[in-house]
Amino acid sequence: MKFTLIASAALALAPLSASAAPAPATPVGTWEVTLTGADQGTAYVTFEDDNEFSGYGLSRNSLGLFTLSGTWTVDAAGKLTGNYTETINGDEITGTLTGKVAAKKITGSIASTIGSFKFNAKREVPTQSISGVWTGATAVGKVRMAEFYQITPSAFPHLYEISGEGTSLLTGSYSISGVALVGSKGKIRLAAVSIPDEDEPSFSSLTGTVNVNRKQNVLKGTHSSGLPIKVALAASPR
Structure with a gap:
């Protein structure tokens, strides 16, 4: 009788233990991204739940606004991979990105046709108006x-x-x-x-x-x- 009760209790607790496992981190949303390396700058990038992203920013080498677009995937361990296209000063740059996604930050690197970059991203927050x-x-x-x-x-x-x-x-x-x-x-x-x-x-x-x-x-x-x-x-x- 005792063994039956213990086994029943274990079966009852098993689904609860499984559901308590933390969900994988997701990049979905908008992030403020700092770029260093082959160029230095700031961008705002939005990751969509259809595994695409887009963004815009300014950098040391841009004569005005540059734009970004690409695709992304994240595995159960939070490893980010993807590819992107950047339009800057009328030129098109392509590359691949790898990184690590956590709840409040994304870090990683980019290999592009103009060199290597590092990036550090944090969730978008309200900013002051300079109007x-x-x-x-x-x-x-x-x-x-x-x-x-x-x-x-x-x-x-x-x-x-x-x-x-x-x-x-x-x-x-x-x-x-x-x-x-x-x-x-x-x-x-x-x-x-x-x-x-x-x-x-x-x-x-x-x-x-x-x-x-x-x-x-x-x-x-x-x-x-x-x-x-x-x-x-x-x-x-x-």
Whole structure:
């Protein structure tokens, strides 16, 4: 009688033990991705439950927004594999990715036609709005410029469009256009084109952290002339 009761209890508990096993981690949802390696940048990537993903971002080498698309699979151990296509500066880059999916992060590497990358992703969170009028004290090498920007939200979350103008003693007045991608903890990446009245356009790629309530925010990066560029940003009162 005792053995019968023990066996019955074991059978009753068996389904409960099996159902208590943790479910495999899934990447489904939107992630903020940091890229390092052959290029450096930030992207927002959405993994769909049909095993496809898409995204967009800005990088040190992109003249504007780049886009991503591809397919993915994850096994029971959380190993991520997939392939992707990136469109950047009018060129198409292909590659494969491998990584590890956990509940709050994805890490891994990418082998592409332009080199190797590492990536680190965390779940998307709300980011601050940088909409409004901003001023910038800009230095390209030893040349100083005064700039004004109007920043407005784009059709993509976390992405803003920039328009404005600037003046310098060297080049005179010029127009400005570009995009800025806002990440968590105030991180921002910006790509902008300056077009003087009678000269060739120049390109700037900048990164840093921004707080709209701070009196001055500093972004640093590279200019198409090869010189370093630094911009001290300030938001106009709201």
